Amino acid sequence: MKTDSKIAIALEAIRARIRTGSLAHGERLPSIRRFASQIAMSPSTVNEAYERLVAEGIIVARPGSGYYVSSASIAQPGRRGREDHALDPFWVSRQALEADSGMVQPGCGWLPEAWMPQALLRMAMRDVARADDALLTGYGPAMGSPGLRHLLSRRFAEEHFLAPIDHILLTNSGTQAMDMVCRLLLKPGDCVLIDDPCYFNFRALLAVHRVRVVGVPFGADGPDLAVFARVVQEEKPVLYLTNSGLQNPTGGSITLRAAHRLLVVASQHGVQIVEDDIFADFAPRETPSLAPLDGLNHVIRIGSFSKTLSASLRCGYIAARPDLIRALGDLQIATGFAGASPVAAAIAEYVLKGGGYRRHLETLNRKLARLRRDCAERLASMGIEVTIRPKGGFSLWGQMPDGCDVSRLARLALDKNLVLAPGAVFGDSPATAQFMRFNVAQMTDPSLSERLKGLIDSASL
Amino acid sequence: MKTDSKIAIALEAIRARIRTGSLAHGERLPSIRRFASQIAMSPSTVNEAYERLVAEGIIVARPGSGYYVSSASIAQPGRRGREDHALDPFWVSRQALEADSGMVQPGCGWLPEAWMPQALLRMAMRDVARADDALLTGYGPAMGSPGLRHLLSRRFAEEHFLAPIDHILLTNSGTQAMDMVCRLLLKPGDCVLIDDPCYFNFRALLAVHRVRVVGVPFGADGPDLAVFARVVQEEKPVLYLTNSGLQNPTGGSITLRAAHRLLVVASQHGVQIVEDDIFADFAPRETPSLAPLDGLNHVIRIGSFSKTLSASLRCGYIAARPDLIRALGDLQIATGFAGASPVAAAIAEYVLKGGGYRRHLETLNRKLARLRRDCAERLASMGIEVTIRPKGGFSLWGQMPDGCDVSRLARLALDKNLVLAPGAVFGDSPATAQFMRFNVAQMTDPSLSERLKGLIDSASL
Numbered sequence: 001m002k003t004d005s006k007i008a009i010a011l012e013a014i015r016a017r018i019r020t021g022s023l024a025h026g027e028r029l030p031s032i033r034r035f036a037s038q039i040a041m042s043p044s045t046v047n048e049a050y051e052r053l054v055a056e057g058i059i060v061a062r063p064g065s066g067y068y069v070s071s072a073s074i075a076q077p078g079r080r081g082r083e084d085h086a087l088d089p090f091w092v093s094r095q096a097l098e099a100d101s102g103m104v105q106p107g108c109g110w111l112p113e114a115w116m117p118q119a120l121l122r123m124a125m126r127d128v129a130r131a132d133d134a135l136l137t138g139y140g141p142a143m144g145s146p147g148l149r150h151l152l153s154r155r156f157a158e159e160h161f162l163a164p165i166d167h168i169l170l171t172n173s174g175t176q177a178m179d180m181v182c183r184l185l186l187k188p189g190d191c192v193l194i195d196d197p198c199y200f201n202f203r204a205l206l207a208v209h210r211v212r213v214v215g216v217p218f219g220a221d222g223p224d225l226a227v228f229a230r231v232v233q234e235e236k237p238v239l240y241l242t243n244s245g246l247q248n249p250t251g252g253s254i255t256l257r258a259a260h261r262l263l264v265v266a267s268q269h270g271v272q273i274v275e276d277d278i279f280a281d282f283a284p285r286e287t288p289s290l291a292p293l294d295g296l297n298h299v300i301r302i303g304s305f306s307k308t309l310s311a312s313l314r315c316g317y318i319a320a321r322p323d324l325i326r327a328l329g330d331l332q333i334a335t336g337f338a339g340a341s342p343v344a345a346a347i348a349e350y351v352l353k354g355g356g357y358r359r360h361l362e363t364l365n366r367k368l369a370r371l372r373r374d375c376a377e378r379l380a381s382m383g384i385e386v387t388i389r390p391k392g393g394f395s396l397w398g399q400m401p402d403g404c405d406v407s408r409l410a411r412l413a414l415d416k417n418l419v420l421a422p423g424a425v426f427g428d429s430p431a432t433a434q435f436m437r438f439n440v441a442q443m444t445d446p447s448l449s450e451r452l453k454g455l456i457d458s459a460s461l
Numbered sequence: 462m463k464t465d466s467k468i469a470i471a472l473e474a475i476r477a478r479i480r481t482g483s484l485a486h487g488e489r490l491p492s493i494r495r496f497a498s499q500i501a502m503s504p505s506t507v508n509e510a511y512e513r514l515v516a517e518g519i520i521v522a523r524p525g526s527g528y529y530v531s532s533a534s535i536a537q538p539g540r541r542g543r544e545d546h547a548l549d550p551f552w553v554s555r556q557a558l559e560a561d562s563g564m565v566q567p568g569c570g571w572l573p574e575a576w577m578p579q580a581l582l583r584m585a586m587r588d589v590a591r592a593d594d595a596l597l598t599g600y601g602p603a604m605g606s607p608g609l610r611h612l613l614s615r616r617f618a619e620e621h622f623l624a625p626i627d628h629i630l631l632t633n634s635g636t637q638a639m640d641m642v643c644r645l646l647l648k649p650g651d652c653v654l655i656d657d658p659c660y661f662n663f664r665a666l667l668a669v670h671r672v673r674v675v676g677v678p679f680g681a682d683g684p685d686l687a688v689f690a691r692v693v694q695e696e697k698p699v700l701y702l703t704n705s706g707l708q709n710p711t712g713g714s715i716t717l718r719a720a721h722r723l724l725v726v727a728s729q730h731g732v733q734i735v736e737d738d739i740f741a742d743f744a745p746r747e748t749p750s751l752a753p754l755d756g757l758n759h760v761i762r763i764g765s766f767s768k769t770l771s772a773s774l775r776c777g778y779i780a781a782r783p784d785l786i787r788a789l790g791d792l793q794i795a796t797g798f799a800g801a802s803p804v805a806a807a808i809a810e811y812v813l814k815g816g817g818y819r820r821h822l823e824t825l826n827r828k829l830a831r832l833r834r835d836c837a838e839r840l841a842s843m844g845i846e847v848t849i850r851p852k853g854g855f856s857l858w859g860q861m862p863d864g865c866d867v868s869r870l871a872r873l874a875l876d877k878n879l880v881l882a883p884g885a886v887f888g889d890s891p892a893t894a895q896f897m898r899f900n901v902a903q904m905t906d907p908s909l910s911e912r913l914k915g916l917i918d919s920a921s922l
Contacts, residue, residue, distance in 0.1 A: 005721050009754055016623050016756030039621060093794045097603040113594035121597050125590035125804075129583045133574035136582050137771040142558040160500060162477050172633045172775065175798040183669075204795035208644070260466050293470055295477030306798075310598040314633065314775065314802040333554045334665035337636040337767075341775040343586075344802060 003048075006041055010049035013039050018058065018069055029059060029067040087407050087424055089204040095419045104445055106452075107410075107421030109199075109248070110307060111394060111441045117351060117360045121310055124350035128343060135346055139338040142329050144170025144317075145345035151352055152317055159285075161292040161301075163319045169328050170340035174278050174304035174316040175201060178241070180328050181274055181300055181318065182209045183335075186238055193231060193240040193271070195223060197397075197426035197435070199248040202241055215427055216240075218247055220388045222254030225261055232269045240266065244275035244289035244301065246282060249426050249437035250397045251390025256288040263294050277303035281361055282368070282393040296321045305348050308361065313344040368394055368440065375440040382453050384436070394441045400434055401456065407433070409459035416451065467502055471510035474500050479519065479530055490520060490528040548868050548885055550665040556880045566903045567913075568871075568882030570660075570709070571768060572855060573902055578812060578821045582771055585811035589804060596807055600799040603790050605631025605778075606806035612813055613778055620746075622753040622762075624780045630789050631801035635739050635765035635777040636662060639702070641789050642735055642761055642779065643670045644796075647699055654692060654701040654732070656684060658858075658887035658896070660709040663702055676888055677701075679708055681849045683715030686722055693730045701727065705736035705750035705762065707743060710887050710898035711858045712851025717749040724755050738764035742822055743829070743853040757782045766809050769822065774805035829855055829901065836901040843914050845897070855902045861895055862917065868894070870920035877912065 014035075017023040029050070030038065036046040050067050053059045059067050096108035128135070143149065149165040156163050171177040186192065188210035194202055196215030206213050214235050217224040223242065231237070246253060254262070266273055275290050280303060291301045296319060304316035317340075318328060332339050351357050369392075376386045376396055383401035390396070400406050400423075410422040423435035475496075478484040490511070491499065497507040511528050514520045520528050557569035589596070604610065610626040617624050632638040647653065649671035655663055657676030667674050675696050678685040684703065692698070707714060715723070727734055736751050741764060752762045757780060765777035778801075779789060793800050812818050830853075837847045837857055844862035851857070861867050861884075871883040884896035 005718070008725075009721060012754060012756065012758075013621060090791060090794060093798070094603065097600055097794075097799070110600070113598050116594070116598035118594050118597060122590045125586055125597075129586035129590070133577065133579050135773060136579060136586075137574050137577035137773055139558055139571070139767070139772040142555065160474060172637075173797050173799065176633075176796065179796040201795065201798060204791075208792065208795045257466070260470060264469075293473060295473060306600070310804075311600040311799065312596060312598055312803040314799065314805070330551060330665075331669065333551060333558070334662065334669045335637065335640040336634050337554070337662060338558070338634065338772065338775065341802065341805060342773040343771075343808075344775070344805070347804075 003045065006045045007048050007052070010039060010041055010046050011052060014049060014053060015058070023069050027069050028065075029069065031066065087410065087422065089200040089207070089425055091410075091425050092200060092419070092421045093204075095414060099419055103417045103419055104448060105419040105442045106438050106448070107419045107436070108439055108442060109395075109421075110311060110439075115364060115441060116308075116310060117357060120351045120354065120356050120360065121347065124347040127350055128346045131346060135342050138342065140342035140345075142333060142338065143168070143325070144340050145342055145349065148315075148340075148345040148349045148352075149317075151349055152319070155352075156291070156301075156319065159289070159292050161289075161295075163291075163296060163301075166322055167296060167319050167325055169318045169320075169325050169332065170345060171302075171316040171318060171332070172314045172336070172340055174276060174302055174306065175205065177302035177304070177316045177318045178202070178274065178276065179205055179208075180331055180335075181302065181320075182206070182211075182239070184324065184327055184331055185272060186211050190239075191235045191237040193228070193235075193237045195242050195247060195250075196429060197249055197423065197432045198241070199243070199276075200425040203425075203427075206241075215429065218242075218250055218252055220250075220252045222247075222252060222258040223262065225258055225265075228262060229265050232265055232271055236269070237271055240271055240273045242273065242275055243279065244277045244291070245287045246279040246390055246393040246395075248279070249395055249421070249435075250388050251393060251395050252388050253283070253287055253391055254289070256293075259288050259290050259293055263290060263298060267294075267298050271298070272300065273298055274300045274302060277301055278307055279393050281308040282365060284391050287391060291319065300324065305352070308364070309348060309351055309357075313341070313348055315340040315344045315348050365392060368392070371440040371444070372396060375438065375443055378443075378449050379438065382449065382456060394439050396438045396440060398436050398438055400436055401460065403461040404434075404456055405459045405461070406436060409436075409455055412459055413452075413455050416455065418451065418455070464506070467506045468509050468513070471500060471502055471507050472513060475510060475514060476519070484530050488530050489526075490530065492527065548871065548883065550661040550668070550886055552871075552886050553661060553880070553882045554665075556875060560880055564878045564880055565906055565909060566880040567899050567909070568880045568897070569900055569903060570856075570882075571772060571900075576825060576902060577769075577771060578818060581812045581815065581817050581821065582808065585808040588811055589807045592807060596803050599803065601803035601806075603794060603799065604629070604786070605801050606803055606810065609776075609801075609806040609810045609813075610778075612810055613780070616813075617752070617762075617780065620750070620753050622750075622756075624752075624757060624762075627783055628757060628780055628786055630779045630781075630786050630793065631806060632763075632777040632779060632793070633775045633797070633801055635737060635763055635767065636666065638763035638765070638777045638779045639663070639735065639737065640666055640669075641792055641796075642763065642781075643667070643672075643700070645785065645788055645792055646733060647672050651700075652696045652698040654689070654696075654698045656703050656708060657890055658710055658884065658893045659702070660704070660737075661882075661886040664888075667702075676890065679703075679711055679713055681711075681713045683708075683713060683719040684723065686719060686726075689723060690726050693726055693732055697730070698732055701732055701734045703734070703736055704740065705738045705752070706748045707740040707851055707854040707856075709740070710856055710882070710896075711849050712854060712856050713849050714744070714748055714852055715750070717754075720749050720751050720754055724751060724759060728755075728759050732759070733761065734759055735761045735763060738762055739768055740854050742769040743826060743855070745852050748852060752780065761785065766813070769825070770809060770812055770818075774802070774809055776801040776805045776809050826853060829853070832901040832905070833857060836899065836904055839904075839910050840899065843910065843917060855900050857899045857901060859897050859899055861897055862921065864922040865895075865917055866920050866922070867897060870897075870916055873920055874913075874916050877916065879912065879916070
């Protein structure tokens with residue numbers, strides 16, 4: 001190797017240590033001899049590299065003492081502070097995912113950990129630890145664990161939605177399921193309908209796909225069908241993205257009649273509907289949704305087990321027509337090689353098929369029903385109005401008092417270790433911006449009402 | 462609800478049962494009364510629906526017996542047969558992922574399950590079953606488990622590659638890591654350099670991204686630098702995608718000198734290099750790679766634990782500049798909400814940090830070294846020439862005898878329950894098409910040489 005190349009390698013080795021913070025500003029560098037041995041080069045090469053960095057002002061020589069990183073050197077990459085983040089669709093995700101245990105999170109989209117079926121999960125993990133070698137280390141079949149797909153197929157059949165297992169593909173999450181459907185069906189510039197308001201991460205996802213997004217107002221009984229019909233004609237959307245069962249954030253549920261009418265319009269205009277069934281296990285049994293009416297002609301159903309079983313397992317699914325499933329399977333090989341972890345699928349299957357999970361849900365859902373009532377009353381006492389009373393789940397969509405600057409409230413709250421979910425992240429309309437989503441399961445702290453009330457006062461005119 | 466809407470729902474309920482195979486051709490439908498109760502409609506509605514389907518020829522009425530699905534009804538969606546599949550970049554993935562236990566897979570890209578650290582994994586799972594509630598059910602931090610990222614950072618430091626944990630993002634797989642980098646940095650029509658030959662799934666992935674792919678010949682000592690330099694100037698590529706350490710499929714390894722020269726050219730022309738370090742634990746310690754030379758200026762390193770620990774856990778990573786990592790983190794929230802499962806990361810961390818894993822690797826790598834020698838000899842006796850002798854791993858890249866139609870051989874082999882990896886799936890050049898990749902760990906069956914020899918004779922002129 002030529003000497004110049006060697007020096008370049010040594011130079012880069014030092015620069016990297018400074019850049020990554022392994023050598024801090026002001027810190028002493030290793031001796032020439034020691035560093036030469038560390039990077040397997042001659043001392044003369046390292047000497048030359050050190051001298052060049054001195055010439056560049058990156059390190060300084062102190063005779064009799066050694067070489068030190070200059071304090072004028074490039075800044076170390078630090079973690080962004082909270083204040084860097086705009087109140088965009090990522091806002092709640094970032095704050096809630098990074099929250100430490102000292103924070104209270106009325107705005108986050110999941111249950112407290114202690115409310116999840118921990119004992120069942122631990123039992124399932126010990127059971128799966130005894131599974132065969134292939135399950136523990138193999139990629140598993142391309143479509144995902146047949147056992148879990150069978151179980152999903154049986155669960156769907158209980159709501160008269162018939163999807164055999166070759167109509168079902170497992171994924172790493174419900175969000176990834178949605179992303180894959182978008183990758184398969186959308187191109188930049190296409191129009192996609194979403195609910196207004198809707199789950200903020202749908203908006204983040206659609207921004208990645210660079211599509212044109214049009215909101216359809218969503219209320220207690222589902223989407224505004226007159227607007228839906230008009231927008232379908234005017235905008236020629238490719239997809240309509242919605243929650244089945246309990247809509248996020250409103251908690252509204254489509255009626256059977258509205259579901260039927262929606263499907264008629266969608267089928268007439270070739271609009272593909274994607275219904276995200278992530279809150280399935282919170283919804284009462286008879287809650288209408290689209291797939292049971294349509295089969296999978298114009299509907300793709302996606303979902304996951306993150307809300308009632310475990311978000312840590314990373315396991316979601318897509319139910320769709322077999323031609324779509326085959327194409328999605330190929331897409332999954334190309335972009336992830338395999339989908340849901342066979343270990344995770346086996347754990348999920350173990351929990352879901354046991355009677356303990358049903359009993360867990362019954363207790364949980366009774367508790368949530370009581371909390372929704374209590375919380376709506378407490379919110380009302382603060383001047384926050386909850387007009388939609390959800391049939392299940394943990395979210396309430398509250399209209400904040402007149403004069404309250406909701407985005408400002410969310411920022412003020414964060415400074416006081418409270419993560420809130422301001423309306424603006426769920427939609428662009430001025431009406432939506434006056435709302436907040438509240439997680440009743442994260443609001444059991446008795447001091448919370450007082451804190452929230454104080455913050456609302458500070459954020460009001 | 463109007464009667465017509467009800468009938469439409471009943472009609473669709475029946476059609477769906479036929480379409481999905483829940484009601485097979487020739488099968489008797491439920492009685493009108495029974496089906497009416499199943500779908501919570503009146504018998505008169507169901508009667509009308511049945512009569513309409515009779516009129517459409519979808520079901521037939523047999524007086525005194527009931528209604529039956531017409532045998533002339535729409536075909537059921539069946540699974541595609543093997544013969545449907547082209548010898549494209551998906552070929553090996555599909556066959557190997559769907560292979561049953563009766564198949565022998567010299568072409569697959571992983572070790573037999575029994576060679577994986579099963580006992581360590583089982584111990585890790587039992588340990589993680591006692592972890593705290595948050596780990597078992599939470600999403601975990603957006604960048605992935607800090608413990609596993611620390612461990613990766615320490616492993617990198619052993620090769621003098623310095624990447625602190627805010628330069629590391631966990632993903633669901635190495636392939637997903639690559640996909641995310643492509644989503645962030647590429648747009649359709651961009652030029653991407655790959656090795657010729659290269660891992661077939663890189664080609665499948667890049668096809669999804671609709672980029673222009675240019676191959677750079679890869680040999681025993683790494684890429685052809687003259688070609689690399691020329692192509693970089695002529696084609697203005699955005700990315701160069703390669704394996705660090707042991708290249709797939711050739712088993713070649715870039716030399717330190719070639720790595721340095723490559724980086725000089727790449728940095729001069731602003732080409733971002735993505736090195737996939739998936740075979741890290743098979744490579745001897747001193748195997749050169751790009752990230753230790755460059756830091757993360759022009760290199761992004763990705764990898765996973767699928768080859769030496771478990772593919773079932775679905776855990777990979779990206780090490781990159783913090784600005785890229787932040788953007789990739791946002792992309793991961795939007796498209797997957799979270800990356801690697803915290804449970805999976807905890808299991809991987811438990812295994813990787815124990816001394817048992819190092820001992821497992823030492824035994825495994827000694828065994829593979831012996832098998833590579835033996836297998837190369839056996840291949841030579843069949844007229845298959847292995848010119849590159851890999852420094853580690855389980856792959857040999859063998860040039861098939863003159864006159865052997867390699868693609869035909871692969872198809873013939875599949876009929877005999879042998880999954881092979883024909884050269885054509887690794888690259889488009891005629892030279893590549895004359896090779897095959899052999900997995901020495903999947904070729905321990907003593908009858909295999911005989912079977913392979915017979916098939917080569919059948920596929921030769």
